[in-house]
Amino acid sequence: MSNGTGGKFAGFEREPAVRVFASELRESRIQFKEGEDEKSPSYVLLPTGERCNRIFLCGQMTLKEKRGEQNKFYTVRVQDPTGTFFINAGSYQPDAMQQIARIEPPVYVAVLGKPGIRTTADSSVFVSVRAESVTEIDLETYRCWVLDCAQQTLDRLDSFDQTDDSRKAKEFYNTNTAIYRQIIHDALTQIDIQ
Amino acid sequence: METIPHVVERISQKIEAKGVTVDREKVRSKLTLLVEEFGIQIQEAERTVTNELMREHNLSTPAGSGQEQRPIGDITPGDWVTVEGKIVSVAQPPAGAIAQSGIIADSSGAVQFVVWAKARAPTLKERTWYRLEAAVVDEYRGAPNLKVHSGTKVTELPEDRPLMPNVAPIASLKPGVGSIRAKFVEEWEPRHDRMLQTGLLGDESGRIKFVLWKDGEREKLELNRVYSFYYATVDEFNGRLSLNLSTAMYIPEEGDIRVSTGSDAIQGAFVHMAPGSGLVKRCPVEGCNRVLSRQNYCPVHEIQSSFRYDLRIKGVIDDGKKARNVLMQCETVEQLAAMSLEQAIEIAENNPLGLDDVLIQLQHRVMGRYFRCIGSDIDGTFLVRECRPVQCDAPLHASLINRAAASPGGDAA
Numbered sequence: 106m107s108n109g110t111g112g113k114f115a116g117f118e119r120e121p122a123v124r125v126f127a128s129e130l131r132e133s134r135i136q137f138k139e140g141e142d143e144k145s146p147s148y149v150l151l152p153t154g155e156r157c158n159r160i161f162l163c164g165q166m167t168l169k170e171k172r173g174e175q176n177k178f179y180t181v182r183v184q185d186p187t188g189t190f191f192i193n194a195g196s197y198q199p200d201a202m203q204q205i206a207r208i209e210p211p212v213y214v215a216v217l218g219k220p221g222i223r224t225t226a227d228s229s230v231f232v233s234v235r236a237e238s239v240t241e242i243d244l245e246t247y248r249c250w251v252l253d254c255a256q257q258t259l260d261r262l263d264s265f266d267q268t269d270d271s272r273k274a275k276e277f278y279n280t281n282t283a284i285y286r287q288i289i290h291d292a293l294t295q296i297d298i299q
Numbered sequence: 300m301e302t303i304p305h306v307v308e309r310i311s312q313k314i315e316a317k318g319v320t321v322d323r324e325k326v327r328s329k330l331t332l333l334v335e336e337f338g339i340q341i342q343e344a345e346r347t348v349t350n351e352l353m354r355e356h357n358l359s360t361p362a363g364s365g366q367e368q369r370p371i372g373d374i375t376p377g378d379w380v381t382v383e384g385k386i387v388s389v390a391q392p393p394a395g396a397i398a399q400s401g402i403i404a405d406s407s408g409a410v411q412f413v414v415w416a417k418a419r420a421p422t423l424k425e426r427t428w429y430r431l432e433a434a435v436v437d438e439y440r441g442a443p444n445l446k447v448h449s450g451t452k453v454t455e456l457p458e459d460r461p462l463m464p465n466v467a468p469i470a471s472l473k474p475g476v477g478s479i480r481a482k483f484v485e486e487w488e489p490r491h492d493r494m495l496q497t498g499l500l501g502d503e504s505g506r507i508k509f510v511l512w513k514d515g516e517r518e519k520l521e522l523n524r525v526y527s528f529y530y531a532t533v534d535e536f537n538g539r540l541s542l543n544l545s546t547a548m549y550i551p552e553e554g555d556i557r558v559s560t561g562s563d564a565i566q567g568a569f570v571h572m573a574p575g576s577g578l579v580k581r582c583p584v585e586g587c588n589r590v591l592s593r594q595n596y597c598p599v600h601e602i603q604s605s606f607r608y609d610l611r612i613k614g615v616i617d618d619g620k621k622a623r624n625v626l627m628q629c630e631t632v633e634q635l636a637a638m639s640l641e642q643a644i645e646i647a648e649n650n651p652l653g654l655d656d657v658l659i660q661l662q663h664r665v666m667g668r669y670f671r672c673i674g675s676d677i678d679g680t681f682l683v684r685e686c687r688p689v690q691c692d693a694p695l696h697a698s699l700i701n702r703a704a705a706s707p708g709g710d711a712a
Contacts, residue, residue: 117621119615122570161568161617163667204662215667217570238571240666248691249669250568255699257619292704298696 108110110171115150122161123219125151125253127188128288130160133232135277136222149220149232152270153261153285160234161217162190163242163250166210179205183216186251192216194236201236208239213247215240255289258269262286303330305538306345309441310447315322319356326352327663345487346438353377372408373463374437374445382445383408383430383461386423387530388546393512399423399698402476402530402546403431403445405470406462409476410436412445413587420453441535442475469505473534477542481507482558483520488588492599496520500528500542501558508677509542509621520622533607551644565625565681566689567618576656580606593654610640612661616670616681625672625681635686636664 113263148156164185169193171179178195179202202220208214218234226233262282266270274280307330311321326348333344370462387409389401399414399422412434414420423429434445434454447453463480472479474476484506485499496511496519497693511517520526531547533540545672582589582597584607595603612627612635633639643657669689674682 120622121620121622122617124619161570161619161667173609216512216669238666240662242667245669245691249689252691252695252699253669254620254701255566256695258700259699286703286705290700293696293700295704296696298691298693 120158122159123157124257127185134151163215163247164212186295191233199281204239214243370407372406378436379431430454468504476531478529482525508542511544567616570617571615573613627683
């Protein structure tokens with residue numbers, strides 16, 4: 106992606122929010138840091154070949170749970186046409202926590218957040234999103250997002266094996282682009298637009 | 300602060316202008332080494348790297364004895380020159396080492412000059428012609444600058460020659476000195492005590508920010524009026540040009556000109572509402588208009604008992620490739636969030652959550668939604684003039700389905 110090197114120097118440049126479907130995010134396994142600094146941004150490498158420090162997703166909030174004794178945090182599940190996103194927000198994300206507190210499932214929500222990969226005790230891998238904001242939206246916005254996400258995923262597939270990130274992704278994930286085209290196709294045919 | 304990629308680009312372009320190809324990666328690593336490893340100031344590092352590259356490609360130009368007379372429009376940094384020109388502007392010297400600074404022009408062009416205090420040169424008089432022998436051209440902030448030093452011979456010329464500034468389109472301005480014919484299209488609130496006036500000037504080719512400083516008895520410009528500006532200083536910062544009118548002469552003109560709208564369109568999701576959004580209170584002092592703190596404190600005029608309400612949104616619109624800061628003013632916010640300024644005031648004044656409640660309601664109406672905005676980018680913030688929600692597009696939906704199905708059973712890559 107073009108902002109890879111630019112972002113390194115222009116420290117003030119905000120990381121764009123990559124659009125990704127749940128079924129693709131779930132398959133991500135590589136998380137890396139650019140630079141040695143403690144505050145250097147951390148990226149997740151998506152199977153379709155783009156790094157993301159921040160993602161933007163929409164879907165139906167199906168479950169909301171408050172957990173923790175002293176340090177309360179919310180876990181939320183958001184369903185898109187391809188699968189489920191696991192979202193969390195703790196006391197370091199006070200804005201997102203308050204926003205989640207006002208929302209009752211099932212409703213459509215838009216989530217902005219930072220993806221993270223962790224390995225659980227039984228060595229299974231879990232991909233979740235630390236929310237920066239969670240807000241209720243309408244069905245129309247959800248449909249717009251599905252189109253947007255489909256378009257941007259297709260753009261990534263079209264330039265697959267042509268960018269540094271996607272060559273890396275090809276090496277690590279051995280991505281089958283035909284499967285992703287199928288997923289996008291299925292997602293698009295699930296929504297109705299008059 | 301200027302950023303490294305931007306300086307790399309400027310150095311590369313300068314060398315490439317001499318017909319040599321430049322390896323940007325090499326320029327970048329040299330510059331990064333100087334700036335990040337050795338902590339050298341970026342301007343100094345820029346000069347060092349430029350000179351090094353010039354030498355490497357045998358472009359070093361400080362040639363000649365400077366005896367040969369040159370048109371001002373032709374001189375470039377590194378030259379030793381003799382010029383004959385008219386002093387069209389002199390400014391307050393910014394430092395003790397400088398006796399005088401200003402602009403000298405002939406019919407081919409104009410350049411900023413500096414007379415070093417050590418040069419012991421006679422004081423140059425405005426509107427007088429001089430011959431400057433063996434002056435040095437170097438570069439200051441990306442623009443050529445003529446230095447009068449102790450070896451420079453300064454001779455006043457007795458006659459006044461005809462001189463007509465070369466008026467150029469805004470789009471063709473480069474750092475240095477420029478003359479334009481333009482309309483004063485937008486006035487902004489000055490952000491500094493010393494600023495008399497600031498805003499946008501426009502002509503058919505584009506728009507440019509200008510600043511008029513208070514020093515000297517300068518007349519304010521009249522909005523929507525066309526002027527000729529002669530010998531304004533063109534400054535560059537982070538790749539954007541602005542016009543300093545303090546050195547310029549400006550003359551009102553009759554009639555009107557067509558101005559490029561300078562419009563851009565952006566589309567994306569509204570992903571972040573920044574602090575300072577919502578209902579704000581502005582300082583009532585004439586010409587101030589700054590946003591007051593919640594305790595009604597103005598950074599300049601301190602505590603204010605009265606104020607003027609305003610509604611605005613500062614935020615980020617993100618298209619997945621780039622996150623752009625946007626600023627929406629009252630009218631746009633009212634239309635977008637279906638909340639009028641009066642309603643917002645009503646909410647704020649009759650609700651225990653006050654201003655926060657307005658913010659929460661605005662967030663509820665815009666966060667996560669898709670918008671298409673028309674406006675212009677000013678110093679990294681997109682000023683929104685018009686904004687509309689994006690509707691789901693059935694033809695786009697159909698074409699995406701086709702795209703996804705394009706390579707059935709096969710791997711396109």
